[in-house]
Amino acid sequence: MSLSYPKRIFLTALVMLISLILIIAALWFPPVDREIEVMDSLFVIDITDSMNVEDARFGSETISRLNWAKEYTRQSILSMPCGSHAGLAIFSEARSLILMTPVEVCANYHDLMQMLSQFHPTMAWARSSEMSKALYTAIRQAKEITPPPTVVFLTDGHEAPPVHETLFPKFTDTPGEVPGVIVGIGGSDLVPIPKTNEFGEIEGYWEINEVMHKDVYASSRGDAAELNENQPRTEHLSSQKKSHMETVAKRVGFDFISSPGSPQNLIKAMREISEMRQQPVKYDLFVWLASIALILMILVFLPYNLFVKRHE
Amino acid sequence: MMLFGLEWDFPFVLLLLPLALLPWFNNNLDKTVAWTALVPHDPLSRTISMTLKVLASVVIASLLFSVASPAIPERTVERLGEGAEIVLLLDRSRSMDDAFAVTTQAANYSVAGDNSKRRVARTYLTEFVKKRPDDRFGFVFFSTNSINLLPLTYSKEAILATIEANSLGKGLSDTNLADALMNSALMFENQPYRGSRIVLLVSDGGQLMTDEAMELITQRYKEMNLSIYWIYLKARQGMTLEPSENDNILYTDLPERKVHEFFKSIGIPYRAFEAGSLEEFDAAMDEIDQQQYQTLIVEELVPHEPKADWFLWLALLAMLPLASSHLYSYWGVRKAHE
Numbered sequence: 113m114s115l116s117y118p119k120r121i122f123l124t125a126l127v128m129l130i131s132l133i134l135i136i137a138a139l140w141f142p143p144v145d146r147e148i149e150v151m152d153s154l155f156v157i158d159i160t161d162s163m164n165v166e167d168a169r170f171g172s173e174t175i176s177r178l179n180w181a182k183e184y185t186r187q188s189i190l191s192m193p194c195g196s197h198a199g200l201a202i203f204s205e206a207r208s209l210i211l212m213t214p215v216e217v218c219a220n221y222h223d224l225m226q227m228l229s230q231f232h233p234t235m236a237w238a239r240s241s242e243m244s245k246a247l248y249t250a251i252r253q254a255k256e257i258t259p260p261p262t263v264v265f266l267t268d269g270h271e272a273p274p275v276h277e278t279l280f281p282k283f284t285d286t287p288g289e290v291p292g293v294i295v296g297i298g299g300s301d302l303v304p305i306p307k308t309n310e311f312g313e314i315e316g317y318w319e320i321n322e323v324m325h326k327d328v329y330a331s332s333r334g335d336a337a338e339l340n341e342n343q344p345r346t347e348h349l350s351s352q353k354k355s356h357m358e359t360v361a362k363r364v365g366f367d368f369i370s371s372p373g374s375p376q377n378l379i380k381a382m383r384e385i386s387e388m389r390q391q392p393v394k395y396d397l398f399v400w401l402a403s404i405a406l407i408l409m410i411l412v413f414l415p416y417n418l419f420v421k422r423h424e
Numbered sequence: 425m426m427l428f429g430l431e432w433d434f435p436f437v438l439l440l441l442p443l444a445l446l447p448w449f450n451n452n453l454d455k456t457v458a459w460t461a462l463v464p465h466d467p468l469s470r471t472i473s474m475t476l477k478v479l480a481s482v483v484i485a486s487l488l489f490s491v492a493s494p495a496i497p498e499r500t501v502e503r504l505g506e507g508a509e510i511v512l513l514l515d516r517s518r519s520m521d522d523a524f525a526v527t528t529q530a531a532n533y534s535v536a537g538d539n540s541k542r543r544v545a546r547t548y549l550t551e552f553v554k555k556r557p558d559d560r561f562g563f564v565f566f567s568t569n570s571i572n573l574l575p576l577t578y579s580k581e582a583i584l585a586t587i588e589a590n591s592l593g594k595g596l597s598d599t600n601l602a603d604a605l606m607n608s609a610l611m612f613e614n615q616p617y618r619g620s621r622i623v624l625l626v627s628d629g630g631q632l633m634t635d636e637a638m639e640l641i642t643q644r645y646k647e648m649n650l651s652i653y654w655i656y657l658k659a660r661q662g663m664t665l666e667p668s669e670n671d672n673i674l675y676t677d678l679p680e681r682k683v684h685e686f687f688k689s690i691g692i693p694y695r696a697f698e699a700g701s702l703e704e705f706d707a708a709m710d711e712i713d714q715q716q717y718q719t720l721i722v723e724e725l726v727p728h729e730p731k732a733d734w735f736l737w738l739a740l741l742a743m744l745p746l747a748s749s750h751l752y753s754y755w756g757v758r759k760a761h762e
Contacts, residue, residue: 118757125754128747131483135740138490139733199585209596210589211565211573215581223582226575234569237596253592398732399434399491405739406487410443413480415450 127412131405138401143394150195151386152214152259155185156250158267158297159202159233160241162350164306164314165268167299169371177297181266182228184295188264188375194218195391199261200227201250203243204236208250214261233308241272244360245281251290251364262386263292264378265366269353273324280363288365291385293378296370298352305350318348426497431728433493440488447480476749482742490735498728505558505722508620509576511608512587513564514545515627518595522628524657524702541657544705545626546591552709553583558722560618562611563587567596570604572611578723601630601683602637609644619720621650624712628657630683642690651693655708656680658700665696 115123159178168180175183189198197214212227247265254263275281304317325345354370361368367381425435432438520542553561561583563574574586608623623645633641645652656665663675665684675681687694697708 118761121750121754121757125747125750128743128750132740132743132747135487135736135743139736139740199589201589207593210592211586212582213585213588213592215579215585220579220582220585223574223577223579226577227573227586230565230571230573232571235565235567235571237567237598249593256592396730398736399493402487402490402732402736402739406484406491409480409484409487410446413446413450413484415446 124412127408131408134401134405134408138398138405141397141401143396145392146395147390148193148195148393149383149388150193150197150391151382151388152197152199152257152261153192153382153386154199154201154210154214154250154254154257154261154263155188156201156203156208156246156263156265157181157185157231158241158243158246158265159204159231159236160270160272161233161236161239161308161318162241162268162270162272162305163297164233164308165298165303165350167301167303167351168297169299177268178231178233180297181295182231184266184372184375184378185228185264186225188378189217189221189224191375191379192217195393197261198224199257200224200231201253202231202235203246203250203265203267205238205240206242206245206249208246208253210250210253210257213257241270242275242281243267243269243271243357244275244363247294247360247364248281248283248285251285251292254290254292255285259387259389260290262382263290263366264295264382265292266295266297267357268298268350269294269296269357269360270350271353271356272347274347283363285364287363291382291387292364292366293381293385294357294361294366294368295372295378296352296354296357296368298350298371300351300354302346302349302351305348320345320348323348430494430731431497433495435492437488437492441485444481444485444488446484447477472749476746479742479746483739483746486735486739486742490732490739494731494735496729496731499726500723501726503722503724505720506717507556507558507560507720507722508622508716508718509560509562509612509618509720510622510624510716511562511564511576511611512549512583513566513604513608513623513625513627514542514549514587514590515599515625515629516542516566516590516596517599517627517629518597519628520545520657521595524705541628542595543591544702545655545657546587548705548709549587549626550584552713553580553587555713556716558720559716560722562608563590564604564608564611566599566601566604568598568600570600570607572607576611576615599631601627602633602641605641606637606644609641609648609650612648612650616721617649618722620716620718621648622653622712622716623650624653624655626655626657630679630681632679632682633686638686645690645692649692652687652690652695653712654684654687654694654696655705656684656696656698657705658698665698 158181163178164176166174166176168175168177170180170183192198194217196217198217199210199214200212201208201210215224250263250265254260306314307316307318309315325347352370358368367385369377369381372378425432427435521540523539524541524544560576560578562572562576563583563586565571565573574582577583612621665681667676684696699705699708
C-alpha cells in the first residue's frame, strides 16, 4: 500500500462521513417525480363459432383461436406498465359489445382476468360473424369513451355470411381517427368449423349446405353471371383471412399483425400509433443512494494488502 | 421473490452478503509497528476494535438488505364494515334504449339518447356504487344466455367501468330473465356468508318463466339467503305492479305482474320500486342505500409495503458510532502529527 498511514486514516474517515450522509439521504430524501408513458386500450375479442377451431399456435402447443385470443390478451395486459388502462369487449353477429370500459391494469388485473375468463361462444347473441361491421361499431363506441382507447381487435377475419367485394359495408368515419390494431389468429389451412349448441358445447361441424357461400345481396346486382360462375364452395371452412383483414385494416386506418409470437409485437405496434399519456410516478431514490454508500463501505474494507505487494 | 416472509425486488443482491465479513479480513488501518511486543496489552482497545468491526459488518449487511428492496407482500385482511353484497342485474334488452319517463306518445317511439332507460340507470347506479364504500358488487351479463361477467369484487373502478360499458351501444334483441336470476344466485355459491346478499334487478319489463325455473329459483334464493330489489322502470304511467280496483283490464296478465307475484311468493325479503320518473328512481336508490347498512365482513387488500427503511435505520444506527470513531481517530492522528 503506497498511501501513508495518516492519509489512510483521513480517507477512511471521509468515506465513512459520506456514507453516513448517503444513508440519511436514503431515509429522508423525498421521492422524485418520473414520467412513464402509458396508453388506453380496448381489447375486442371475436367469440363467433369459427374461433373454436383449434389451429392457433402457442409456442409448441396448438390451441383454439379463442383461447389463443384470451391468453394473448392476458399477456398483453400483463406487459403494460402500471397506469395503463385496458377495457374488454366481445364481438358476435355484426357488432361489438363493450363489457368493461378501460380500467387501470395493475389495480384491476384480477377483475379483468375474471371477466376475460368468462368469454365463451355461449355469450354470442346471434350465429353470424360480420367482422368488418363489428369493427366499425367497435370504433364508433371507442369514440364515446374518454379518453378514446386504442382498439385491439382479435379475430380470424372470417365473414359469415360472405361479403362481395363490391358490396363492402361503408366505413363512414375518418380512417385512423381511432387508432387500432387487428390481430389475426389461426392457421392458413381451411379447416371445418365446430358448431356450438345453446349451452356452448361443440356439436359436430358446420356442413357445406348449412352456410351461405355467396353474398345474397350481390345476386340482385347486374353481375349475376360472375356470381353464378362455378366456384369452389368453401365458406363452411375457415382459415386466417389475412388479405381480407389487411384490406379492412387499411380501410379504417388500423395496423394489421398476423399471429404475433409475443405480446411485445402488439405493444410495439400500439405505441407507434397510440396517443401516449404521460403518467407521473413517484420514484424513490433510496436504492441508488444506499448502493453508493454500500460500494464506498466495501471499498474501505477491501483487503488491499492481498492485491498489492508491500515493499518491505 | 419471497424470502423470510418478505418479497424482495432484487434478491440476487443478497448473494453478496459474505462481503459483510470484509472488516474482519483486512488491515488497511494497521500502523506499521517496529516491534509488536512494544505494544502494551490493552483489553479496552481490543474490545473497541472488535466493536468497530461488528459495526462495520452490520452496516454492510443492512445496506445489502435494503438495496435488495424487501417489502411485505400484498395481503388481504378482514375487517367489519357496513354494507351489503350486491349483484347487479341490468336489463339490456332493446326496450331499454327507449326514453325514460316521457309523457308524450311521440317521444315514446323516438330513439332516445342520454335519456334512454339504460343511460338513466347507469347514472343512478354509478352514484349508488360511489356512495357505498364497503359493498362488494357483481355484474351479470343479461342476454340470451346470461353470464356472471364480473364476479363479486371490491374494486369500485371495475364495477363502475362495467356499468359504464353497459350504457354504450345498442340493446340486445333477446334477454332471458330466469337464466339471469339463476346465475345471480350462483355468484354467492361457495362463498362464506359475509352479510346481507342482494340481487338488484333494474328492468322495464318482466318475462314469463317456466314453473320449473321458478321452482329452482325459489329453492336457490331461499338456500342462499338472498334478497331481491326490483327497480321497475314503468313504461305505462297508469300501470302498477299491484293490482288495483280501477285496473285496466289489459294490465292483469302482464308479465311484469306475474314476475312481481312470483317474487312475493318466494318467501325472501323482496321490495319492488316502481319508478316512473327520475325523482322516483332517485328515491328508490336512496331507500336501498339507507336500508342496507348491516354488518358485513369486508376483505381489504393491503398493498405491498416497502420495508427497506428498517434496514436503512439499522445501517444508520451502526454507521453513527462507526463514522464518529473514525472521525475521532483522524482528529487524533492529525493532532499527533502536528
